[in-house]
Amino acid sequence: MASLNVNIKDLALKNPVMTASGTFGYGLEFADLMPLDGIGGIIVKGTTLKPREGNDYPRMAETASGMLNCVGLQNKGVDYFCEHIYPQIKDIDTNMIVNVSGSSPEDYAECAARIDALDKIPAIELNISCPNVKDGGMAFGVTCAGASAVVKAVRARYHKTLIVKLSPNVTAITEIAKAVEAEGADSVSLINTLMGMAIDIEKRKPLLSIKTGGLSGPAVKPVALRMVWQVAKAVKIPVIGLGGIACAKDAIEFLMAGATAIEIGTANFLDPTISIKVRDGINDWLDAHGCRSVQEIIGVID
Amino acid sequence: MKKYLLDLRVKSVERIHQRYVLIKLTDDQPLPDMLPGQFVEIRVDGSPSTFLRRPISINFVDKANNELWLLVAAVGDGTKKLAQLQAGDLLNCLLPLGNGFTLPQHQDEKILLVGGGVGVAPLLYMGAEMQRMGCEPTFLLGARTKADLLMLDIFNRYGRVYVTTEDGSEGEKGFVTNHSLLQKEQFTRIATCGPTPMMKAVAAYAAKAEVECEVSLENLMACGLGACLCCVEKTTEGNLCVCKDGPVFNIRKLLWQV
Numbered sequence: 001m002a003s004l005n006v007n008i009k010d011l012a013l014k015n016p017v018m019t020a021s022g023t024f025g026y027g028l029e030f031a032d033l034m035p036l037d038g039i040g041g042i043i044v045k046g047t048t049l050k051p052r053e054g055n056d057y058p059r060m061a062e063t064a065s066g067m068l069n070c071v072g073l074q075n076k077g078v079d080y081f082c083e084h085i086y087p088q089i090k091d092i093d094t095n096m097i098v099n100v101s102g103s104s105p106e107d108y109a110e111c112a113a114r115i116d117a118l119d120k121i122p123a124i125e126l127n128i129s130c131p132n133v134k135d136g137g138m139a140f141g142v143t144c145a146g147a148s149a150v151v152k153a154v155r156a157r158y159h160k161t162l163i164v165k166l167s168p169n170v171t172a173i174t175e176i177a178k179a180v181e182a183e184g185a186d187s188v189s190l191i192n193t194l195m196g197m198a199i200d201i202e203k204r205k206p207l208l209s210i211k212t213g214g215l216s217g218p219a220v221k222p223v224a225l226r227m228v229w230q231v232a233k234a235v236k237i238p239v240i241g242l243g244g245i246a247c248a249k250d251a252i253e254f255l256m257a258g259a260t261a262i263e264i265g266t267a268n269f270l271d272p273t274i275s276i277k278v279r280d281g282i283n284d285w286l287d288a289h290g291c292r293s294v295q296e297i298i299g300v301i302d
Numbered sequence: 303m304k305k306y307l308l309d310l311r312v313k314s315v316e317r318i319h320q321r322y323v324l325i326k327l328t329d330d331q332p333l334p335d336m337l338p339g340q341f342v343e344i345r346v347d348g349s350p351s352t353f354l355r356r357p358i359s360i361n362f363v364d365k366a367n368n369e370l371w372l373l374v375a376a377v378g379d380g381t382k383k384l385a386q387l388q389a390g391d392l393l394n395c396l397l398p399l400g401n402g403f404t405l406p407q408h409q410d411e412k413i414l415l416v417g418g419g420v421g422v423a424p425l426l427y428m429g430a431e432m433q434r435m436g437c438e439p440t441f442l443l444g445a446r447t448k449a450d451l452l453m454l455d456i457f458n459r460y461g462r463v464y465v466t467t468e469d470g471s472e473g474e475k476g477f478v479t480n481h482s483l484l485q486k487e488q489f490t491r492i493a494t495c496g497p498t499p500m501m502k503a504v505a506a507y508a509a510k511a512e513v514e515c516e517v518s519l520e521n522l523m524a525c526g527l528g529a530c531l532c533c534v535e536k537t538t539e540g541n542l543c544v545c546k547d548g549p550v551f552n553i554r555k556l557l558w559q560v
Binding site: 022023024025029030032033045053054057058059060061062063064065066067069071074217266268269270271272273 | 350525528535541
């Protein structure tokens with residue numbers, strides 16, 4: 001049994017496997033099916049200062065080896081989260097991390113500050129990369145100035161581990177990563193979904209209500225892996241890798257490319273127990289290759 | 303209700319119609335408890351274009367034989383692959399999902415179960431459970447033609463069955479909402495599943511007749527667990543997940559214009 005412990009700055013993870021925001025609810029939805037405390041962290045659904053209804057149906061389209069979604073950050077707002085969700089999840093014995101989104105730097109900062117007050121939430125993941133909302137989200141994540149402004153505002157009011165989730169829909173993701181590192185981000189996670197589209201040729205209409213959506217699933221994995229590798233070389237803070245991870249081999253690729261931890265997203269829909277299987281698969285691979293710790297493989301690719 | 307991820311064994315696959323197959327699944331262990339109106343998310347192996355699981359409603363649970371029946375319309379790549387399953391194959395099932403129809407609260411309730419096309423599927427289990435509880439169901443089943451009426455012989459075992467066909471080849475001619483039964487008898491509640499236009503017509507009838515009415519929706523979904531928020535329906539409580547808060551909704555909760 002190899003050591004699977006990793007650290008994201010001050011945040012200790014019992015293993016490098018987490019579940020990605022928007023694909024695992026609040027964890028509770030999966031509690032019948034797998035031990036929630038068996039993974040290193042659960043990143044819960046994107047939370048905003050005010051409630052959001054999200055986009056109209058249809059919000060999803062199946063694609064080759066993946067899916068598009070345009071959910072649009074449907075959530076009941078941070079106050080509802082603090083009052084009603086937090087009491088249900090605070091005793092789950094893993095890192096419960098809240099994904100935070102907003103439509104202005106002030107919104108992000110206020111939302112983050114309210115979560116800062118919750119004892120059992122050790123970190124937030126700042127979503128500056130949602131492709132499905134007009135008023136913010138990815139708008140901040142596609143320029144260095146926008147990304148810096150949000151991170152700066154949040155950093156002033158959030159004192160625990162601050163992870164910033166990056167958009168792949170940019171010209172140079174390494175520049176955005178360096179910009180948020182400079183403003184005090186403790187870690188970056190990447191990639192969020194790639195903007196895409198699908199059309200119903202009989203109806204001559206897009207399949208998604210807002211025409212475009214975010215592509216996820218195995219189809220995006222090579223792109224994600226390349227970006228993780230580039231960013232890991234460009235910044236000193238730990239990188240969290242995600243994008244199409246569906247098995248332990250995929251996860252190990254991300255670790256070798258320089259990710260300190262990984263997130264599993266769309267694969268949770270295909271197998272709700274996949275995160276446990278990935279954890280076990282990483283361990284088995286390390287054992288089979290004589291590695292005593294997962295640290296031995298992180299970032300081995302130059 | 304506790305959910306399970308199980309590899310169930312295919313006992314038989316029967317083609318009961320050009321487009322429909324009846325798949326009977328079993329397991330060495332007793333199958334989990336399931337409610338009428340709940341559904342199963344099935345992983346489809348060997349169909350490259352089928353990325354996500356496929357939600358299939360629970361057609362019947364044969365407790366004596368430890369069988370779960372699924373009535374599948376083989377319309378897309380994924381469901382066509384399901385139709386090719388062989389006895390002995392394993393099928394990875396996430397179940398039971400969703401809420402289910404409201405069961406009778408007492409034996410005197412007069413509940414009408416209205417189904418169209420493959421939408422008749424969950425009404426069989428609903429009717430069987432009603433009969434077991436001592437409350438005989440009335441079925442009103444619609445199809446295009448006589449040949450498209452599915453499993454009529456089995457429906458007849460559990461209650462009174464009335465039929466409409468669009469071409470008049472069996473039962474009364476027209477749509478289910480045209481059936482004379484609706485003029486003759488008063489029901490305390492209606493549960494319906496089928497094409498959306500049919501369910502909207504049934505909902506309009508129910509609203510006018512002031513009868514409680516539940517409809518079973520089938521919005522496109524991914525996770526089946528209420529996590530991804532893709533399958534939402536607009537309701538009086540905002541966007542709700544069909545997979546978790548449904549698939550069965552009282553029409554009073556929906557924002558349908560009926």
